[in-house]
Amino acid sequence: QTVVTQEPSFSVSPGGTVTLTCGLSSGSVSTSYYPSWYQQTPGQAPRTLISRTNTRSSGVPDRFSGSILGNKAALTITGAQADDESDYYCVLYMGSGISVFGGGTKLTV
């Protein structure tokens, strides 16, 4: 069974840049997996940041960007702010209607 991998935790200084990644236990992530990224704070529903690799959702600041870096999907936050401190999840589409989430990354600013 393929597992979607994310860094369990990451730390960034205010104003800094951080790149979170989303990989596969076996194989490489490509745009064909339609990687998407979500932000969640405690007690709240997830918020979609990026869909289909690099499409920002309405209202999402342009300091959030998505890409493919090497064999993984990536979420880059440029100019991190205190309220970016959240859990971040990626999801990959495995085909045949199945989507799989990564375990999430707890970001500390």
Added chain:
Amino acid sequence: EVQLVESGGDLVQPGGSLRLSCAASGFTFSSYAMSWVRQAPGKGLEWVSGVSTSGGGTYYAGSVKGRFTISRDNSKNTLYLQMNSLRAEDTAVYYCAKGGTTFSSTWPVDWGQGALVTVSS
């Protein structure tokens, strides 16, 4: 504005059944794949089940296959999740999620606020 409102969450005994509903508005419901995503207390997100735009395709995570059934009524703009043979590990907040416009694009794009399902005796 997309709105997804879940209902039906409750306390249920192990082995019992429950049906969740999700009322959708603000978009052409029949044009989008839909999914259910859950989050156990203190845990990450887990994609549970998805349904194609027409309802003709249904998809499940291995953890719920054979116990849960997803369906949709495009005339009522409503998504359902029938949950049978519930276990303690099914305890979670269940989110209704709008997907994409291709037939089986089940990755979430918009989210509801969630419904709490607690399985306990």
